[in-house]
Amino acid sequence: MPHIGDLVAEMLAQYGVELVFGMPGGQTTALHDGISRRQDRIRHILMRDERNAAYAADAYARLTGKPGVCDVTVGPGANLLPAGFLEALNASIPMVGIVGELPLDWLPLKEKGIASQGFDQLSFFKTCTKDAWLVPSITALPELIRTAFRVATAPRPGPVALIIPHDIFDAEWDEDLVKIAVDDRAKAIPYLRSTAPGEDIQAAADLIRRAKRPALVCGGGVHGSDAAREVTGFADRLGGLVVTSLSGKGSVPETRAYAAGVLNPLGSWAAIELIKEADLVIWCGSKVSQNTGMNWSLPTPEQATITIDSDPLEHGRTFRPTIPLLGDVREIVTALDAALGASLAPVNRDWLARIAEVKAEGERVKAAETASAAIPIAPPRVMAEIAARLGEDDIVVSDASFSAGWIAGYIPAKTPGRQFLFARGQGGLGYSVPGAIGAAATRPEARIVTVAGDGAFSYTVGELATQAQFNQKIVNVVINNGRLGWIQLWQEIFFKNVQSAMLETQSVQPGYAGAAEALGLKGIYVEKPDDIGAALDAAFAHDGPSVVEVRIDDRATPIHSFKRRMQEGEDTARPRPGTVYKLRDWKISPDLPEPEARAADPAETEPAEG
Structure with a gap:
């Protein structure tokens, strides 16, 4: 008769998971047995360290959009996962960790390892994941697996931990009594796509038309939405600057004339110089973190802003945007492009010339370095x-x-x-x-x-x-x-x-x-x-x-x-005791003035070449 390890392996396979990264233990051997009988659909990759299993699963998730799955045994295996979980949590990467546990009736003995390898795993994983669950029974397991995948993929994506006790893993699976089914919406991110209200899209389009020096900052959310091609098409028509975060690199090809590289203290000098000159900054799938926000010196007080993000909490964390657009990046960029239509403001040739000038200066330095x-x-x-x-x-x-x-x-x-x-x-x-x-x-x-x-x-x-x-x-x-x-x-x-x-x-x-x-x-x-x-x-x-x-x-x-x-050779004194490190003042970003009336030259509305 099949066991619960078969149930878990079968549900993983039905969710489209081809690879599981991890390290087996006695408490999780049933899972490995179940995977071994489904080699045509799912395989296990043995890692040398459980921490690295989470990193490998993270890479799988970034490249496929599917939740990366890693497995560890109770105790010393489990306590190595947080490094990879925190990476996935902060980077919005979907991940499901399958964690072994002591038998249910041993749980009172978990403190201080009285029962070998035991500790409070549920409280532990609650601190470094979107959520964590201890499976209480065989009948609850299928629904908890569905919940794990839904939470991992739903906005905003992240890691979850499913803790399965040893006696549940090893128990027999009566397929007539414990039915399984998967939620196909949770097979990959985004779990659901949504878009902002039409009036907000129109207001953002009007703001873009008024901009003389628009800039687009692309973050990892562009890739999370699988929106790089749509964003590139939008950028081609915007006629302005495009930069990315490190995680957003590749949102737009950096071979484009308007693309200035990565905005980060260790990124592109041209990106750092040019972004300060923009009068409108569109933050697209970017959380405006310390590094992309250049220690939160961006946006400047003079810059109008549009934020595009599926997480409502990102629309005002460090500044209040002129126009927040809540929803999926791909859906919103597509709607915004349609709203602009043929009435997109004439490309500002002075702005494009300035972008070319600063980029050329940066490229001269880079050429000597390379x-x-x-x-x-x-x-x-x-x-x-x-x-x-x-x-x-x-x-x-x-x-x-x-x-x-x-x-x-x-x-x-x-x-x-x-x-x-x-x-x-x-x-x-x-x-x-x-x-x-x-x-x-x-x-x-x-x-x-x-x-x-x-x-x-x-x-x-x-x-x-x-x-x-x-x-x-x-x-x-x-x-x-x-x-x-x-x-x-x-x-x-x-x-x-x-x-x-x-x-x-x-x-x-x-x-x-x-x-x-x-x-x-x-x-x-x-x-x-x-x-x-x-x-x-x-x-x-x-x-x-x-x-x-x-x-x-x-x-x-x-x-x-x-x-x-x-x-x-600057003689910079080290920070003194009592130095206060302060987040810059939270501010409201301004609107842009109405544009001066002028006729649009059709030739000026062509996409930037490159």
Whole structure:
């Protein structure tokens, strides 16, 4: 007779889940048994660490729009999930964690591990998920699985935890008594699409017509809505600036003349300069976080704003928008485009010329950086070599810290869609290697390229064994500066003499290419810039995973303020005790004045080229 592990596996398969990432335990073996009998529809990917199971599931969810599913056993397996859950929670990524538990009648013995591995898992997961449930009975399980998928995918998406006791997992499943059914609306995000009222759409269209220097800021919500093509079409007609958050990279191809790259302190200099000059900013699927909002200096008091988001709580968190548009990004952008119709205001040629001017200045600087022959190697040179080899279907997985900035600024998004995976919900180190495992399992036909510093790479280096086991097409690029680069520069700039972020000594320098070879991957070490191309060619041609370790300049940084301080030798005092860090005043964004009457030149309404 089938058991409850079969019930769970069958419901996962019916929800369209092809892959489950995790680590088995005695309490969850019934699930693995159920999956093993459904290999034609669902497979399990064994990870080396439960934390990494959540990261791999996160990458699967970003690339498919389906909830990423991970499984862990009770206790030590469960307590490793929060890093990945918090990343998914803050980044609005749908995820379902299946968590083992002690038998129901053992629960009074869970405190202090009296019953082995026990602790209060329900309270624990309530703090790092959208919601968590302890399954009380066999008959309640199907409805709780449906609830888990609905909550994970409904606006705003995020992770949930379903805690299943051991005795329930191992029990027999009487299919005549316990019926299963799935809610097909919850198979992928968005759970439901909605749009704003017609009068709000019209008001926003009128505001756009009055704008002389419009700007569009695209966040991860564009990809969550699968709206990159619609947003690109809208941007082509807007005749203004387009920038993205890190998570929104790829919302619009960065090859467009009006696209200025990533708006972030470690992103595009042109984006940072130009966004301040806009008179209207349309925040599209962006929560205007600390980094995209440039420490909440944006929007400026003079800028009118339109916010597009499916989460009502995002329309006024740090500023009150001129016009809030509550609903699905794709639906609203489509409605807004239709409302503008042929009456879109004439393109402001001065604004487009200004965008071109600032972009050109930024590109001149970047060209010199990417052509650098310096030793140790300049990271922009590495990124340019990677960019030259990427195909349209390839996926780039970023780790946290400086790696995100090097990718954002020097590897352009050439097509609309989610080709870049950034762990920006938490910004924690260690995402890239397990994220690549999830991406490669999801898109086996694609080449996956990761970029990580040596600090971030050290966190999850053990998962290289998983890449090797499944012979995945992954090129792991480790830019090794021998330190935690961001922290070390912060310590030097603001504290002058702290040396706690060094990862090596003169006598001991960890070798990541050598470690890769020992774990069954191809490993290549690069010290000279002229050798980067050949190393990447060999890695891309290799039938399996590889690690390309590049020794880089330990003073290199993509953070513009850090660059300026080091170039100017500015003597910046460290923050003093009692310093108050204050969120800027909450404000109401203004409306724009009515436009001056002028005839529209049809030639001026053509989309920007590029």
